[in-house]
Amino acid sequence: xxxxGEDYAGPAPGEPPSTPRPxxxxxxxxxxxxxxVVVIRAGDxxxxxxxxALYVHKFRAMLGKNRLIFPGEKVLLxxxxxxxxxxxxxxxxxxxxxxxxxxxxxxxxxxxxxxxAACGQSPEDRAKxxxxxxxxxxxxxxxxxxxxxEEVFNLTPSVLRCSARESSGAKGAYKAAVDSFLQQxxxxxxxxNISPAQGEEQLDLPQTxxxxxxxxxxxxxxxxxxxxxxDSAKTLTAKEELxxxxxxxxxxxxxxxxxxxxxxxxxxxxxxxxxLMTNLALGRGAFLAWDTGFSDxxxxxxxxxxxxxxxxxxxxxxxxxxxxxxxxxxxxVDTKAPExxxxxxxxxxxxxxxxxxxxxxxxxxxxxxxxxxxAPREGCAASLSGxxxxxxxxxxxxxxxxxxxxxxxxTSLRLSQTSQTEAGMAIPSCCTADxxxxxxxxxxACRREDPxxxxxxxxxxxxxxxxxxxxxxxxxxxxxxxxxQLRSQRAWVMQEIQEYLxxxxxxxxxxxxx
Amino acid sequence: MAAPLSVEVEFGGGAELLFDGxxxxxxxxxxxxxxxxxxxxxxxxKKNLLKERPELFLQGDSVRPGILVLINDADWELLGELxxxxxxxxxVLFISTLHGG
Numbered sequence: 021x022x023x024x025g026e027d028y029a030g031p032a033p034g035e036p037p038s039t040p041r042p043x044x045x046x047x048x049x050x051x052x053x054x055x056x057v058v059v060i061r062a063g064d065x066x067x068x069x070x071x072x073a074l075y076v077h078k079f080r081a082m083l084g085k086n087r088l089i090f091p092g093e094k095v096l097l098x099x100x101x102x103x104x105x106x107x108x109x110x111x112x113x114x115x116x117x118x119x120x121x122x123x124x125x126x127x128x129x130x131x132x133x134x135x136x137a138a139c140g141q142s143p144e145d146r147a148k149x150x151x152x153x154x155x156x157x158x159x160x161x162x163x164x165x166x167x168x169x170e171e172v173f174n175l176t177p178s179v180l181r182c183s184a185r186e187s188s189g190a191k192g193a194y195k196a197a198v199d200s201f202l203q204q205x206x207x208x209x210x211x212x213n214i215s216p217a218q219g220e221e222q223l224d225l226p227q228t229x230x231x232x233x234x235x236x237x238x239x240x241x242x243x244x245x246x247x248x249x250x251d252s253a254k255t256l257t258a259k260e261e262l263x264x265x266x267x268x269x270x271x272x273x274x275x276x277x278x279x280x281x282x283x284x285x286x287x288x289x290x291x292x293x294x295x296l297m298t299n300l301a302l303g304r305g306a307f308l309a310w311d312t313g314f315s316d317x318x319x320x321x322x323x324x325x326x327x328x329x330x331x332x333x334x335x336x337x338x339x340x341x342x343x344x345x346x347x348x349x350x351x352x353v354d355t356k357a358p359e360x361x362x363x364x365x366x367x368x369x370x371x372x373x374x375x376x377x378x379x380x381x382x383x384x385x386x387x388x389x390x391x392x393x394x395a396p397r398e399g400c401a402a403s404l405s406g407x408x409x410x411x412x413x414x415x416x417x418x419x420x421x422x423x424x425x426x427x428x429x430x431t432s433l434r435l436s437q438t439s440q441t442e443a444g445m446a447i448p449s450c451c452t453a454d455x456x457x458x459x460x461x462x463x464x465a466c467r468r469e470d471p472x473x474x475x476x477x478x479x480x481x482x483x484x485x486x487x488x489x490x491x492x493x494x495x496x497x498x499x500x501x502x503x504x505q506l507r508s509q510r511a512w513v514m515q516e517i518q519e520y521l522x523x524x525x526x527x528x529x530x531x532x533x534x
Numbered sequence: 535m536a537a538p539l540s541v542e543v544e545f546g547g548g549a550e551l552l553f554d555g556x557x558x559x560x561x562x563x564x565x566x567x568x569x570x571x572x573x574x575x576x577x578x579x580k581k582n583l584l585k586e587r588p589e590l591f592l593q594g595d596s597v598r599p600g601i602l603v604l605i606n607d608a609d610w611e612l613l614g615e616l617x618x619x620x621x622x623x624x625x626v627l628f629i630s631t632l633h634g635g
Contacts, residue, residue: 046612059611102633103547290631333631337547337602338609341629349548355633356551356587368632372599 050074058338062379068342075339078330079111083124086314087194088325089282091125091201095325096280097162098271099130101153101348105286107336108328110345112284113160125201126282130157130164131274133267137238137246138169138259139353149350156346165274170238170246172266177503179273182320182413249495250353256362258489259353261302265411265483266497268324275322287312287326290333290371293385298367304482307414309392318413332382409480410504416480475504539563539570542625543579548633549601554585563620570620572603572610591628600632 046065048054054067066074083089097112099105115124132153136146150166157164253259275283287295292312299311310316316324328336340347354362359369375381407416472493476484487493493501543559550557563570563578573595580588591598596616603610604627605618620626 056609056612057607058609065609065612103631333600334602337629337631338604341546341604341627342607349633351551352633355548356590359589368600372632376599 057342058335060332060335061383071335071338072343075331075335076111076114079108079327080115080122080124082314082327082330086325088315088323089126090194090197093126093282094278094280095126095128095282095284096271096275096278097128097130098283098285099132100286101132101149101350102286103340103345103347104288104291104328104331104333104336106156106345106347107331107340108284108286109160109162110343111327113162125198128162129278129280130160130162131271132157132164132166133270134166134168135263135267135350135352136168137243138250138263139351139355140247141351149348152348156348159346165278167270167274168238169263169266169270170242172270172497172499173242173245175269175273175497175499177499177506179269179276179499180410180413180503182318182408245495249490249497252491252495254489254491256354256357257302257364258486260362260364261483261486262490263353272319272322281322283322283324285324285326286328288328288331288333288336289386290375290382292326292329292389293382294364294368294371296385296389297371298364299482301363301367302482303485304412304480307412307480307482308389309394310414312389313392313394318408329386407478409483410475410478410500410507411483411486412480414480474508475501478504478507537622538565539620539622539624541575541620541623543575543583544625544627545630546627547630549591549628549630552585552587552591553583559583571616572605572618572620572626573616575620575626576616597628600630602629602631603627604629 046056048056048067048070049064050066050070054069056065057068058071059065060071060074089095097105097109099109109130112124112128115122116128118124134146134150136149141149153166157166250259250262253262271283275281296308296312299305299308304311310318312329314326314329316326339345354365357365360366371381371385408414409416472487475493475496476487479487490496540560540562543561545553545557545559553559561583563575566574568574576592576595576597580592584591589598591601593599597603603615605613606625607627610618
């Protein structure tokens, strides 16, 4: 996919470039024969068949180039019902049914998270949506899981802990795995033996509806608790971030209990470009590589993979229309929200508007995101050793000595102090400590009385900003509060016995990589 | 002088929410002095079909960025975008790409 042509000799900034519009008389730029039906990028018109070939090729190339998905691996496809994830599921479906040489080789499952309670949908609408969803899932034929977002109230704190996974080893490991898989297939006889076995396997696997509980539908109290949580969020930005966090935790949990080692999400090129800019505005600049890259290994044993990141929303919409890919429309928290309702909406409007005048905007941002490198701090790989954010599980980037990030720390301290004085309690005298540990010392004692401070200081800067818009952390699901409590207690104990520990190396978190 | 035209206007991808949830509309555009092009069609849609929140569908002269327009299953960029002149029995499809993922 040579993109040399895109480095246009730009017009003066501020002037939209006058790209010659391709007309119907033109032929497809690839095969030069068929009538063009869609224009991709700036001025490349493709006919239907060439477009399909390009689309499928992009998907395969993205998976093949990154060599992360091993043959026979269980992969969970996160399907929201929307166009991009539906397209992804369809690509996997078609890819698995191809002839042996080009067949995709992993074992898929599909998960659908019902977020109706967060969006304020009525139970009847939710039931209707679920019926459509199940219909499509049955057509697709993979083992599927339909989970309501209310299930987050049943989660245990273990979902917030990154578990180490067996590392996939050297570069040769992928090729070796593929070779041995092919050898296995060959030994088992003709390829036709494999496909019906797989098909039977799919039928035998339980089509679980509610993996976390016996009840089919969430209880009314859970729905109400979830609605309360989302209604208490003061801004739409916080709502969207919270929704994303809870959804990720839920999908992680389902992946772990069913043995999926990879999760595929349908984030498209356009969405990732918008996400990159949005995350910068949200204070998550340190984690851009994980949030927008192809693979996201921050959870340890389950890796999140984004195979659709090379496809623009336009290509996805065209493909779905031209090749009848089924999808379900579900309203979201930001449906019909005005343009300035949240940072996400604002950034979306900004990028899309810029894109109409400068058609290489999205691809430029995308290519920038490809260049982002996941730099581990102080050389520790995947930093399982350092502290991690409670919600997003990225390595904590707060440094109390660094003035920029200390802002968040001070805010939480102030919060705990004001809430204590409101409660009529005197601030403990331990706050006048002389050592450099005074901030943490003060936090330690205050922490026990103030849950919001104990949650806030376990968070990275971006998550703290989100949490500020939630007036009280009590509405959060219990697993988050429990884990926050556990971590702060552990930190307190660590501090207490610090002087008795034999330290082998100074774990300075001060050397911030910038 | 343009004769009355019968076209099918369809909405997808969430755009139908602005039109009472109805996806397909068979419309008859009245005869008028100037020929019917997409620009005029959009004005007509705003006046007659759009039920709420015009700023979520239209922006100025054209559709909001993020809404794709297909005319007879082909990209409108190939046909002249706003200046394409409608023919009888054409099918115009507006897909919103802004919703969902």
